[in-house]
Amino acid sequence: MNIYQPHLMRIREITDETIDTRTLKLEFEDPAFAEQFQFSAGQFGEYSVFGEGESTFCIASPPTRAGYIECSFKATGKVTQALRRLDVGDTVGFRGPYGNHFPLEEMKGHSIVFIAGGIGLAPVRSVIWNVLDLREQFKDVTIIYGARTVADLVYKRELEVWASRSDLRLCLAVDPGGETPDWKGLVARIPTAVEQAVATAEDTFAVICGPPIMIKYTLPVLTKLGFPGERIYTTLENRMKCGIGKCGRCNIGPTYVCKDGPVFTAAQMRDLPQEF
Amino acid sequence: MKQLQDLARKLLSDGTVNVVIGYESGPRGIRPAFITAPEQADKLVFNIHCVQNLATYLNPRRKQITQLGKVAVVVKGCDARAVAGMIREKQVERGNVVILAMRCGGVLENSGTDTDLTADTVSVRCAGCTDREPKLFDHILGELPPEPPVNTRRTDQIAALEKMTAAERWNYWTDQLSRCIRCHACREACPMCFCVKCTAEKTQPQWIDPSATPRANRAWQTMRVLHQAGRCVDCLECERACPEHIPLGMLARYVADAVEKRFDYVACEDPSQAAPFGVFSPSDDEEFIR
Amino acid sequence: MSSKVVEETVSSWSPKVLAFVCNWCTYTGADLAGTSRLKMDPNVRVIKLPCSSRVNPLFIIKAFERGADGVIVSGCHTGDCHYSTGNFHARRRFAILHDLLHFMGVEADRVTFAWVSASEGNKWQQVVNETTERVKQLGPFGGFGKREGGGPQ
């Protein structure tokens, strides 16, 4: 089997997150492969619709839930549009898991602040559930999540679950103008929400993912709060084809996002050529 | 030459333009030059080695050049037709480009070859040139050199193909186009390929397969040549760029001839002349329609 | 193309012809041919478009790529266009396409251009039957569908 050959997976469940964002729950067709399949939070895969092509997304489900993986995507291009046309029971291809992952082991025994914007919650969600499934091994957990409008918030059912849990703090925000009359969360952009919700950087890791502009304005806030660059983790997205360091597409300077990433610390990002 | 250098120096020093695109002598023959300072104007040259169509650098896709500011460009008569085409199709504003037109006595087929213009060495596109004395310009320079010899290689080739059976022509083009690797260098080098999104890159639906298979290669070149009908100025940048040396100029020439024969239209130096596919005549020939 | 693949032509092969027709004239003309019970070869599949000027040359190439052996492009007679001038513009494009296909070695009989008005059921019958007959003579057209052997080597 050559390295570009995907494993076949069946769509078991489809959840519409927003008007254009969808989550698929996938199971491997080959039970033997499913048995030995392992991954870590933050890794990604190449998902394919046969006849349309491959597309790169993170694995949005946590490694602590065996037997399936989930991916969330926004229907924008050829492959994602095709993926959206598929139904429960249809087959997709999957190559992976690829790339590095969030350093869960290192984070154990510490507090974590999760910060996500829009569909950027997908990779963070994998870590959040991973942490919540091993809740006693971590200190305080804070989740700050925002989107442009209430309608753009993804994983709404899980947001409710998180809101009802007493062992974490959830802070939801939408951009000004994006609120609905019954919106109970903040009306603020992410950097403001972070300023309000995070008291201290002490003994705490930050995991942040979202649109580049959000990250750009949130990083200074985190720095001001006292987070060193080495304790802020994010995940980068670049156009990829092979996912395994061959096709030459995802380079940022000497860095192969597919191999050295997609998870980087803010400190590492600062040292990269600013070409992303 | 001196005349050109002096003019370029003046245009740069009085701030009329920010860059003069011309020809210079490079380490391996004549190459395009981008002169941004008056003191570099001495580099400019013009001779029979100046084969490149510099109008291609006015193509708005070239962001690295548009960001330099106002441009003056050295053109031969044939290249001036490309400038006119871009003005005609609203890609370049006439007021934004200073056209430095050179009177031309033909250029070589292969720049850098140490030879005079002969019927074998002169570019095929110089045959029958009516623009040796350019008509679209802000400044016209040089003396009109004598008419170059005529290289009939391409017209002979086209005539030979015309004599073949359809099957023979099909096989000829299959041979040629099977070399295509779908790198799209022909498109990137072309002054008249200025679509923001090329049909070859449209994926929904996927009109043209992206792989270099015989079927996709033929679809790609057919589409490209058709899109250039009435636009192509026969500068042969596509052929020069092609790393597989496919005779793309022959297709372009054939279509340009067809457009001229049918619609009496030549991609000319007059930007105000309507493009042939934007207009029609009730008396257009329809001998091919039942 | 030299596609008279003998083995294939002898027995079962019957050409596939795809027709791109305009909604206002040819489609109605074809309808008339049908309701008039005119006998036509069953090889033609019709795709209805608003106007013959909607026909992009890529439609024709795609038809060949996907297995058509012949193509018919048909619309209103010039002067009768529902959109006044659509077919005048189309005619210019078809002319150059016609010439280029010729130069690239596609037999002229593979692509039939015809003006068929709403009242010309008989003409549609002729166009269909004659095109089918000519394409039958030419044999299957695999050329545009060829996938392997691309690139240098």
Place this chain on the structure above:
Amino acid sequence: MTHSFLSHQGFAALVAELLAANKRVIAPVRAQDDPEQVDYMPIQKFEDAAFGLRLPRRSLKEFFLPPTEVLLHYRQTKAGIEIREVPTEAPPQVIFGATPCDAAALEVVDKVMGWDYRDELWFGRREATTIVSFLCSLMDSTCFCTAVGLGPESLRGSDVLLVPADGGYLAHVITPKGEALLQGHTAEVPAAALASAETAQSEARKKVENNLADIPAELSGWLAANFDNPLWKTLALRCHGCGACAAVCPTCHCFDIVDEHDSADSGVRRRNWDSCQTSLFTLHASGHNPRQSQSERFRQRIQHKFSIYPSRFGEILCTGCGRCSRACPGGMDLPNLLGEFVTLAQTEPEVSGQ
């Protein structure tokens, strides 16, 4: 490495024998469209080959990484998707008359192809291929193999290197594959052959040495440190972004993966050559493009070859064949540019990364 002698007759007999055994034999052949030019092509008989005429226009890359190749076939059935794998073993082939730069390029690219994940399609062809290079005498002013640590007599990537000597060739037998190929066709090396081969080698070297001085190790660091140097903005002005350089480059290996339908329910996934010079290469689905203009794309090409690859794989992703400069319709000139970079790297050590 051992030495043996291959007479002209022995060479012709060897090729004929391989062809008779239906082996694929590739050699430089006069180009169909231009008899002055040479391409590597499969040959049917020994006389088809045109050895020692000219540097072939394209590299050997296409015989290992074809411009387009099938990665898998799929078919949609009622039960789901069926995948038909493509074989990763390739039929054996022998390449005669490779230039040392083209042979070396394969070994350079091996590194990225075998890094962590092993590209069996590439290595399948690599293993099935025996490469017989010729001492290069085809250099022109665009060649700069010596500057990147190779040379007309370089053994890298070849299984055998043939050096002209009286009556035939002195064969440097480099690998067991090469030894197996020549088995039974060679003779003892005549005393004069060694000396005449040595002369040929040093003469060949002289032909190219002065084109460009050796690229110093600090260039890689200088390039990395000068990623944001405003210089890049002006370097690519004449670049069309056509990617012809990448197409002819023996070491450019970037590719695209696409699906194509054969019919409504079946099709193929393919790997196609791609180039960092096109704007689509890095375009995100969102419309964001990290490399907006040709300046950035050209910078990527140079950085990848002379900084990124050295820093990841320990060597320059260039074998000095000069094809990019010959193919460029815009007159970009790599050896010239490298010379300028090296001067800058050596005169501006304060901004150097070293």
